[in-house]
Amino acid sequence: MHYLQELQQYVERQHADGKNFSQIVIALAVQSGYSQHVAQRIVEAVLDCGGNDCRLPPGCTADGSALPEIDTSGERTVIELADRRVTIAFEQCTPRMVLLDGFLSDEECDELCQVAQASLEEATVYDAGHVEGVLLKSVRDCDVMGLATTDSPVVAVVERRIEELTAWPQAWGEPLQVQRYRENGKFEPHYDFFMKKSRYYDKELKFGGQRLATLIIYLRQPEAGGATYFANLGMRVMPRKGSALFFAYPIPSAQSGTLHGGDPVRGGEKWIMTKWFREGPVARAKHEH
Numbered sequence: 569m570h571y572l573q574e575l576q577q578y579v580e581r582q583h584a585d586g587k588n589f590s591q592i593v594i595a596l597a598v599q600s601g602y603s604q605h606v607a608q609r610i611v612e613a614v615l616d617c618g619g620n621d622c623r624l625p626p627g628c629t630a631d632g633s634a635l636p637e638i639d640t641s642g643e644r645t646v647i648e649l650a651d652r653r654v655t656i657a658f659e660q661c662t663p664r665m666v667l668l669d670g671f672l673s674d675e676e677c678d679e680l681c682q683v684a685q686a687s688l689e690e691a692t693v694y695d696a697g698h699v700e701g702v703l704l705k706s707v708r709d710c711d712v713m714g715l716a717t718t719d720s721p722v723v724a725v726v727e728r729r730i731e732e733l734t735a736w737p738q739a740w741g742e743p744l745q746v747q748r749y750r751e752n753g754k755f756e757p758h759y760d761f762f763m764k765k766s767r768y769y770d771k772e773l774k775f776g777g778q779r780l781a782t783l784i785i786y787l788r789q790p791e792a793g794g795a796t797y798f799a800n801l802g803m804r805v806m807p808r809k810g811s812a813l814f815f816a817y818p819i820p821s822a823q824s825g826t827l828h829g830g831d832p833v834r835g836g837e838k839w840i841m842t843k844w845f846r847e848g849p850v851a852r853a854k855h856e857h
């Protein structure tokens with residue numbers, strides 16, 4: 569009882585200080601060590617807001633700085649971007665996640681696969697003990713290539729669309745990375761943020777800072793398997809051509825609830841394209857995962 573009262577007082581104090589719903593949830597998660605999901609339930613209960621306030625998380629980190637975010641306010645189902653109407657298929661507050669349909673046209677998806685095809689290379693993966701990415705097929709089995717805006721006009725179009733969608737400068741994101749999974753190709757559950765105690769951490773942080781969020785765009789859907797799997801949420805997002813999945817991790821730890829992977833492909837090929845958003849300008853061309 570005593571403990572609950574302290575939690576309640578903590579939340580009420582934050583509220584009185586003018587913090588909004590998302591800020592209180594994040595502050596409580598950091599302070600208490602609860603997952604964001606549990607922290608959200610506590611704040612909802614204390615403020616008796618039923619979570620209504622969290623329709624539009626303003627997109628902030630624990631220290632109040634900005635995050636890439638997709639504006640889903642107003643219970644809209646469609647987002648009108650300058651060059652495309654996008655449908656909101658699913659959204660949730662914590663972890664912040666938005667699934668969009670029709671983010672790319674079929675032609676754009678095909679063109680991007682075409683552009684990437686000739687330059688695909690075996691993917692590497694970051695391992696805490698190494699400064700550079702390593703080949704580790706048991707963890708990540710797919711081929712990748714980084715796209716520059718000069719590779720095709722469609723890359724520049726998509727980069728601008730992502731910038732408008734997330735209100736995040738293109739320069740503060742890594743170059744788009746196309747990934748091709750063949751049959752049995754997979755990506756074991758992992759976090760996209762950089763691990764603090766790893767050997768690669770300092771090197772990565774120097775160029776653009778920590779990763780804050782991810783946008784996965786599905787370019788070609790496999791015949792079976794290949795869902796994006798959120799291991800701690802028991803949630804699978806099926807790869808559908810042209811759709812895009814956004815998720816953010818304002819706290820770069822397990823508390824973010826964003827442990828995810830790509831299920832093994834069981835038929836056909838799965839092609840995706842990933843954008844990783846950083847805290848600041850990314851100052852070099854090539855990135856490894």
Ligand SMILES: O=C(O)CCC(=O)C(=O)O
Pocket residue numbers: 755760782784794795796797828829830831840842
């Ligand atoms: O293949 C997937 O669905 C997940 C890809 C992924 O985790 C990433 O690009 O960071």
Ligand SMILES: [Fe+2]
Pocket residue numbers: 758759760782828
């Ligand atoms: Fe990932």
